[in-house]
Amino acid sequence: MTDKLKPCPFCGRFGHEANDQYATGGEYCECEACGIVLKGGAKVWNRRPIEDSLRAELSALKEQNAGCSRALTKLMTEHRKLVEGVEIMLKMNGCFPEHADQLRALLPEPPEVEHD
Numbered sequence: 001m002t003d004k005l006k007p008c009p010f011c012g013r014f015g016h017e018a019n020d021q022y023a024t025g026g027e028y029c030e031c032e033a034c035g036i037v038l039k040g041g042a043k044v045w046n047r048r049p050i051e052d053s054l055r056a057e058l059s060a061l062k063e064q065n066a067g068c069s070r071a072l073t074k075l076m077t078e079h080r081k082l083v084e085g086v087e088i089m090l091k092m093n094g095c096f097p098e099h100a101d102q103l104r105a106l107l108p109e110p111p112e113v114e115h116d
């Protein structure tokens with residue numbers, strides 16, 4: 001046996017062992033806590049198809065979340081530059097009087113504060 005055994009797939013406790021010889025001659029693993037016996041050794045004992053699937057899904061979601069976070073950071077940076085540009089144009093008194101209301105409309109509303 002070369003693979004490290006995971007906790008028991010049925011009770012989650014440690015206290016299992018793997019031997020090279022089962023009564024029928026093959027490898028097996030046994031949980032000393034709940035008594036379950038699986039023929040096939042560590043590869044069978046350590047197989048966790050649902051966990052493996054969930055880990056793969058979690059990894060993909062984390063990668064997707066990181067991409068969204070990068071995109072949001074880029075958008076916030078661009079938004080900040082746009083707001084600064086609008087504010088500079090508004091400070092240029094008299095240059096764009098006919099567009100002042102349109103420029104003010106581009107500025108973001110102050111964020112709403114949640115009340116308990």
Ligand SMILES: [Zn+2]
Nearest residue numbers: 008011031034
């Ligand atoms: Zn067990």
